[in-house]
Amino acid sequence: MKDQAPKAQKQDKQPGDQFKMSPKPESKADNAQKRKLEGKVAIISGGDSGIGRAVALAFVKEGAKVCITYLNEKRDAEDTEKLIKEAGGNCLLIAGDIRDDKHCELIVSKTIDVFGKLDIVVNNAAVQYSQESLLDISNEQLQKTFQTNIFAYFYLTRAALPYLKEGSAIINTTSVTAYRGSAHLIDYASTKGAIVGFTRSLANNLAKKNIRVNGVASGPIWTPLIPASFSEEKVAEFGKDVPMGRPGQPNEVAPSYVFLASEDASYMTGQIIHPNGGEIVNG
Incomplete structure (x- = not known):
C-alpha cells in the first residue's frame, strides 16, 4: 500500500x-489491464489543435471524457470533436x-x-x-501574452480547484524557452518561466491533498502557432537546430500528458517533462 509506512x-x-522487508515494495503494475484514464474528466485549454x-x-x-476550450x-474545434467521436469518446466544446x-x-x-x-486540468493555450x-x-502585446499564457492558468485552475479531489492532476504546458530563453520571444519565454514557478509552487501547496501538479516543456513542435508566428523562411527551418534535427509532432508530446494525468505518475509532483528533440536544459 502506498500509504503504508x-x-x-x-x-x-x-x-x-x-x-x-515489511511492508513489501510494490512491484506489480497498477491496473495493468485497465485504460489509464478510465472514467476521468479533463478540461484542456487550447484543445482544438496542436x-x-x-x-x-x-x-x-485512455478512457477520459474531455472538455475542449478554444478562442474562435x-x-x-469541430474537426477535433469529430475525431474524438470517431474514437468513441465524449467531448464538450466551449x-x-x-x-x-x-x-x-x-x-x-x-x-x-x-x-x-x-479530475484533470490541462492548461495549454498560448x-x-x-x-x-x-x-x-x-x-x-506584453499584456496579451501574459494574460493568455499565465493569468489564464491561474484563472482556470482556481475555478477548477474546488472540484478537484485526491488523485486529481493539473498539467501545465511550459516550453524549452523557459530554460534557455529566446532572443525573439522575450515576453513569451518570460511567461513560460512563470509557468514553471507556478507549477512548482502549486505542487507544494497541494501535495498534502494528493493533487499532483506537473508540467511539460516541449521543444519545437509543429503546431498552428508556428506559421502564425514566424516568416516563411523561419518556418522552413523550424526545428532543424535541435539534436534530432526536426520538429516534433503533437502526438509525440501527448504521451507525456497521459503519463502525468494517470496513476503511473502517482509519485510525481512539481516536475517538468522535456520532450524537446534532445536539447539538454538541466531543468
Whole structure:
C-alpha cells in the first residue's frame, strides 16, 4: 500500500533481500489491464489543435471524457470533436477568451453540468509574437501574452480547484524557452518561466491533498502557432537546430500528458517533462 509506512528494520548485508522487508515494495503494475484514464474528466485549454488536440485524443483513447476550450477556431474545434467521436469518446466544446476569469469559471461549471465531475486540468493555450527587440514589444502585446499564457492558468485552475479531489492532476504546458530563453520571444519565454514557478509552487501547496501538479516543456513542435508566428523562411527551418534535427509532432508530446494525468505518475509532483528533440536544459 502506498500509504503504508516502512516499519523499523535492519538488514546486515547489501544489496539486501526484498522478501525480508515489511511492508513489501510494490512491484506489480497498477491496473495493468485497465485504460489509464478510465472514467476521468479533463478540461484542456487550447484543445482544438496542436498539442491540445493530440492530448485530447490521447486522453479519450485512455478512457477520459474531455472538455475542449478554444478562442474562435471553430473549424479546428469541430474537426477535433469529430475525431474524438470517431474514437468513441465524449467531448464538450466551449469557445471564448480564457483571459476572462468569468469565462474560466463558466468552463468549469459547464464541465461539471455535463460530466458531473472534474479530475484533470490541462492548461495549454498560448500566444507568441516574435520581435527583434524588447523595444518592439508594445504594452498591448506584453499584456496579451501574459494574460493568455499565465493569468489564464491561474484563472482556470482556481475555478477548477474546488472540484478537484485526491488523485486529481493539473498539467501545465511550459516550453524549452523557459530554460534557455529566446532572443525573439522575450515576453513569451518570460511567461513560460512563470509557468514553471507556478507549477512548482502549486505542487507544494497541494501535495498534502494528493493533487499532483506537473508540467511539460516541449521543444519545437509543429503546431498552428508556428506559421502564425514566424516568416516563411523561419518556418522552413523550424526545428532543424535541435539534436534530432526536426520538429516534433503533437502526438509525440501527448504521451507525456497521459503519463502525468494517470496513476503511473502517482509519485510525481512539481516536475517538468522535456520532450524537446534532445536539447539538454538541466531543468
